[in-house]
Amino acid sequence: MEHxxxxxxxxxxxxxxxxxxxxxxxxxxxxTEEVKALGSKDKKYVKSKPKVA
Amino acid sequence: MKAIKIAKTEFKAGLDxxxxxxxxxxxxxxxxxxxxxxxxxxxxxDLDYTNTRMSAKSLIYPQAEVTFEYSLDKNDDDYAILKxxxxxxxxxxxxxxxxxxxxxxxxVRRNFETPEYQDPYWLSNMDATTxxxxxxxxxxxxxxxxxxxxxxxxxxxxxxVLLVDNGDHFLARVLTEKGENLTRTAGxxxxxxxxxxxxxxxxxxxxxxxxxTVHTERLKxxxxxxxxxxxxxxxxxxxxxxxxCGTCTYACPTCWCFDVQDETYGKSGVRIRNWDSCMFxxxxxxxxxxxxxxxxxxxxxxxxxxxLKYYVDKYDKGIQCTGCGRCVRLCPVNIDIRRVCNxxxxxxxxxxxxxxxx
Amino acid sequence: xxxxxxxxxxxxxxxxxxxxxxxxIGFRKGxxxxxxxxxxxxxxGDVDSFVWDSSxxxxxxxxxxxxxxxxxxxxxxxxSRNLVVHIIENKIKRDQLYIIGVPCTAMIDRxxxxxxxxxxxxxxxxxxxxGTITVKGEGFSETLNKADLLQENCxxxxxxxxVIQDEPVADPVPEQSPDDVDRYAKVRxxxxxxxxxxxxxxxxxFSDCIRCYAxxxxxxxxxxxxxxxxxxxPQWVGKSIDPTDIRTFHFLRAYHCAGRxxxxxxxxxxxxxxxxxxxxxxxxxxxxxxxxxxESGLTLDKRPPLDVFRPDxxxxxxx
Numbered sequence: 001m002e003h004x005x006x007x008x009x010x011x012x013x014x015x016x017x018x019x020x021x022x023x024x025x026x027x028x029x030x031x032t033e034e035v036k037a038l039g040s041k042d043k044k045y046v047k048s049k050p051k052v053a
Numbered sequence: 054m055k056a057i058k059i060a061k062t063e064f065k066a067g068l069d070x071x072x073x074x075x076x077x078x079x080x081x082x083x084x085x086x087x088x089x090x091x092x093x094x095x096x097x098x099d100l101d102y103t104n105t106r107m108s109a110k111s112l113i114y115p116q117a118e119v120t121f122e123y124s125l126d127k128n129d130d131d132y133a134i135l136k137x138x139x140x141x142x143x144x145x146x147x148x149x150x151x152x153x154x155x156x157x158x159x160x161v162r163r164n165f166e167t168p169e170y171q172d173p174y175w176l177s178n179m180d181a182t183t184x185x186x187x188x189x190x191x192x193x194x195x196x197x198x199x200x201x202x203x204x205x206x207x208x209x210x211x212x213x214v215l216l217v218d219n220g221d222h223f224l225a226r227v228l229t230e231k232g233e234n235l236t237r238t239a240g241x242x243x244x245x246x247x248x249x250x251x252x253x254x255x256x257x258x259x260x261x262x263x264x265x266t267v268h269t270e271r272l273k274x275x276x277x278x279x280x281x282x283x284x285x286x287x288x289x290x291x292x293x294x295x296x297x298c299g300t301c302t303y304a305c306p307t308c309w310c311f312d313v314q315d316e317t318y319g320k321s322g323v324r325i326r327n328w329d330s331c332m333f334x335x336x337x338x339x340x341x342x343x344x345x346x347x348x349x350x351x352x353x354x355x356x357x358x359x360x361l362k363y364y365v366d367k368y369d370k371g372i373q374c375t376g377c378g379r380c381v382r383l384c385p386v387n388i389d390i391r392r393v394c395n396x397x398x399x400x401x402x403x404x405x406x407x408x409x410x411x
Numbered sequence: 412x413x414x415x416x417x418x419x420x421x422x423x424x425x426x427x428x429x430x431x432x433x434x435x436i437g438f439r440k441g442x443x444x445x446x447x448x449x450x451x452x453x454x455x456g457d458v459d460s461f462v463w464d465s466s467x468x469x470x471x472x473x474x475x476x477x478x479x480x481x482x483x484x485x486x487x488x489x490x491s492r493n494l495v496v497h498i499i500e501n502k503i504k505r506d507q508l509y510i511i512g513v514p515c516t517a518m519i520d521r522x523x524x525x526x527x528x529x530x531x532x533x534x535x536x537x538x539x540x541x542g543t544i545t546v547k548g549e550g551f552s553e554t555l556n557k558a559d560l561l562q563e564n565c566x567x568x569x570x571x572x573x574v575i576q577d578e579p580v581a582d583p584v585p586e587q588s589p590d591d592v593d594r595y596a597k598v599r600x601x602x603x604x605x606x607x608x609x610x611x612x613x614x615x616x617f618s619d620c621i622r623c624y625a626x627x628x629x630x631x632x633x634x635x636x637x638x639x640x641x642x643x644x645p646q647w648v649g650k651s652i653d654p655t656d657i658r659t660f661h662f663l664r665a666y667h668c669a670g671r672x673x674x675x676x677x678x679x680x681x682x683x684x685x686x687x688x689x690x691x692x693x694x695x696x697x698x699x700x701x702x703x704x705x706e707s708g709l710t711l712d713k714r715p716p717l718d719v720f721r722p723d724x725x726x727x728x729x730x
Contacts, residue, residue, distance in 0.1 A: 002606070003694050004609060005610025005611070007606045008606070014729060044610075047649075047656070048318050049318060050119075050649055051653050051654060052115070052117035052118060052651045052652065052653055053116075053117060084685070085525070116651075117651035293449065293474070294448050298623045298681065299621075299624060300623045300625050303621050303623050314643075314650050327651050330623075333641075335641050381443065382443070385625050385682075386469055387443060387446040389441075389442040
């Protein structure tokens, strides 16, 4: 994904078991903060309407 | 119909004048190949070109086009109502289209404008467009076979203006009211004497130089069932190499099939019409899951039968092909419609054989 | 390499005559310069149409999946690796195939050649003796070095000789090594760009894509009965030419080929718009080599890295 131009820091991987609820909360909070800090870049990574004729 | 002469300097000046009244499109070189695109202010079409890689089809019939918009927000007044999107049908002109591509529009019109149904999107685009064609003084490519496919290097039946490059000037035939309006706006009004003589001799010279032809004279009389069932003689061999991509259908100016898809994002969405290809395996899949053309050989057979037999029988106006040669040039595995056409034309069901002429 | 054809024909005819195979897949002369058409021969008469030259870049392994016949197939190095992948993935059985191995000396890129001459090419002649190709058209005849005309993947190829074969048509050719050629030079160039530059690079690369799927269909690895882009319920990717959808299609397709792609170049060769589809797959190939020490299609004995789990698999990116 990074090779294609996605900014580093937007994609995170984590192993979390269903028994690790506190870890899940921590990771979710951390990822949300980190991605928010990167900004929306005019939403260029998100398609909201097809760009066609 | 009248003939005019346009000096090349006058031609450039005329294009500048046209910019205020028309959105201009023309062939432009991008990287290695030519393509039709909307010309920027001051940008000139490159009329030194042979032909574009993809046809001019997308100028009238875009590859992906929004046909409706809708809102899924229950609070909206127009909730769940299909609305026509705003479209721009301001006048536009295509400068330098080849006769084969212009003739293709006439072939396609038979499908999109019938007594029962008219395609409003295609027709609105077509009506807003003035076609200024450029004759082919020499065959653009060894793969061009327009002269035997119902078109020709100087064919002007489906153009509004035909330009013929004559050295330091163009000779032009102004053929329709749209053409009149355009040439008047551009200031191209100098009459040309003896233009017809020059144009006709250029046409004869160009047509004589075409090295590749297809034979179509027996297609109408061939038995449809006979051709359809010629699997061992024709279809299995031709179909083997095919990889079922959409290249031939997308490049072809006379192919018209499309798919309709809805795309919804949150509380609003659009209905889009996309080009589709009969070569794709899922083209004919039914809601039940049955696919009548699930096999590759059925799809290949269908494509060539459609272009060279069904269309011939239905409209009696020749084949659904204008000989532009793009499918021949672009097919990744070199499936050649000229070869198939000649096989279909010469096929003899009794002896279950056909002459492979190339 | 043009002398191979006699051996190819001899082997093919023998196989059909002795009833060892039901069909032999090869090439016949195309109707355009630098193009050949895949064909199948069911009898010795058909074999006479076979040709072999430096325009046989189509990957014939694309035509064997899910077939029930016994098939003779003319295979270059990359084709043979794809046959290995097919066998590992159960798309064909080893004993159905009689592989006619061709030690390949690289295929030429017709678009590259067309850009080097002033007009339309009418014919080409390969001069195997001195490694040149004479390209002729109206008003020109140019003799060029074959080494300058190669498909990009052929110029970087490390596996010219078939890795699996039943009968070779000639002695093996010398292989290039990573010391002669940096396979991943272009990938490194992109890796060193900033994220904005990378995004723009791929935007530009895919800007001409018309979703014809020639790349997908020419690829021997893409054999899914229903490709993810063709699904409607649910629709994973839009079907129009919206740039995000185009990028998603290419990106996901590359991912499906990760650890399997042999860089045969069929995708680029088949693209009508001349897009270098390999830009993503080459990066994944590099990652597989560096992280898993894996090159696809070299042996029937090992399963690919994305197919197996080893406790020592790299995972420093998982937190």
